[in-house]
Amino acid sequence: ADAGLAARLAHAIDNKTKPRGSLGVLETLAHQIGLVQRTTAPAIEAPAILVFAGDHGVVAEGISAFPQDVTWQMVENFLAGGAAINVFAAQNGCTLQVVDAGVAHDFGPRDGLTDRKIAHGTRNFAVEPAMTPGQCTQARGAGAALVDALPGNVIGFGEMGIGNTTAAAALMHKLTGIPAAACVGAGTGLAPDGVLRKGRVIEAAAARHAGVTEPLDVLATFGGFEIAMMAGAMLRAAERRMVLLIDGFIVTSALLVAARLQPAILDYCVFAHCSNEHGHRQMLEALGGKPLLQLDLRLGEGTGSALALPLVHAAVNFLNRMATFASAQVSEKS
Template identity: 45%
Template sequence: MRHYDIKPLSDQALLQAQGYIDRIAKPLGSMGRLEALAARLAAIQDTLRPELSPREHFVFAADHGIAEEDISKSPKEVTRQVVYSMLRGGAGICFLCRQHDFRLHLVDVGVDHDFGDEPGLVHRKLRHGTRSYLREAAMTQEEATKALEIGERCVDEALERGCRLLSFGEMGITNTSSSALWMYYLTDLPLEACVGRGSGLDDEGMQRKLSVLRTAVERYSGTGDAWSVLCYFGGYELVATVGAMLRAAERRTPFLVDGFIMTACVLMARSFAPAVTDYAFYGHVGDEAGHARLLRYLDAQPILNLGLRLGEGTGAICAFPILDSAARMLREMASFTTSGVTDYIGVTEG
């Protein structure tokens, strides 16, 4: 795995941005969390006039060998069915991308289906799904490296098109299990705190899921470092996302993070380059059991809390208008100098 040269945001850049925000014609701190979001955007883009257009959203899709163990309410074929729904424009992520003007890309990294020449599908298939980590590593190191490179390439191509904001989502039945295992190995939390109901398991299904994942943990004989855990328990779509996040941060581009699965990808990316989190904006806290715990572990503040758990990146795109408001505050609000408003910088309420 290559080294990612990700520069952390400088305290000086953040202070300069906050200093400008404090000179905008408003009481100090009166725009609440928009101010912190705006300061980070300004520091990332190195400008007091950050732009979030054009913007692009990538959904990485792949199947998982562990789906053979009946640990999801949804059968494996749902992955390809949802991919087709996205291609037709009828999935949840589709209307949200249309609404908020995100260019949508659907990337097949490892779906267990041959789609043929489907318009709108980016063909990057590594294999027809991963292997079952109940018996062996989900992927080889070579496959993991290629998956990272797929994510990197998607980001590079987007930035060549002039993209200023990225967002990521996923589709892959049982990928909450891979995410839970990444969380378990990369935090100090017990497995039970990391595992949730996924697509809607009942109590009996939850016990089966936990039992299978405990057995997988017992059989794992790897080193326990992040690279080993990524390869052994990961999914191609998750690893591609990790590569995309690392490359976005390396190229100083902000990106929106969706729910539990995408937050687990941030956790994994952080294990290789801690500064990646400076470029991440967390769209929401979802209903999957481990998500709130993982956000707290990362000391991350989600923008929304709407009870979402669809995936695909829907929570990230829903949060976009708030981030857009933060950027517009910097670009469009007048300062005390230019507004003709008497300086009331020390006042906290109008």
């Protein structure tokens, strides 16, 4: 059935009024979305970006350029509509849901904030596991349940969490074997000596937790609540045959965990953007991901996914709306 569908999709794409292959990666994307939705006439319905926020005990090691309070302050900024992701999601017709996965701050009941707080930040993985196995399970389950409540068929992932490039780099190091020094970057703007320290913190923690190798154990030991919640959400979204928009270093680290648990998830993933965060390109390569955009962004929040959404629409639209050589009576290649 899938081979038949793939052939029908290729035929539909090749017969549009354009030289064969001339829409480049949009053709690949249209083909992929057709397979995900099991149709030659795919449709994008109610795209949503979920931004997961969480704090990280590892900030005690001095691995971030910004103070931890920025996590909750930026959540407030999301709720007030003043962050980059608010602007880009609104522009491109994408709903935005802000989730407290584990911020070290009491927001109280707040309109527009989805409270799924696991705890007030993780523990410091330089000293002890970031979370308990139970907390990790709870976070993944909460992510899956959020996906079940979505009406649409495209989900983008975003995150906010001071210190979370350190957690993501640790996951990358443990799950790919790439040296810690190649996994760490400047994050929000760390100076070179800080980046070196970040690498040493990860190396020391990896040595301390050397026996931890199973993906879920690695996630619990080094991850963050927002990362675990995203991993759970991603797995459920693929089960529901949604298109997953993947951007950014931290979002991609959640996918790295999810793909170790369920490799077929990659069939559902559209890689939105290759970040300027050092290590992201290698992380994408480890997943075989080819990003649509390279805009030198290094902001997170799901901004790359929001910005790539028009290209996803373009892929679906050309497949549904362009004339064929026959219908338009255009001569084919001689």
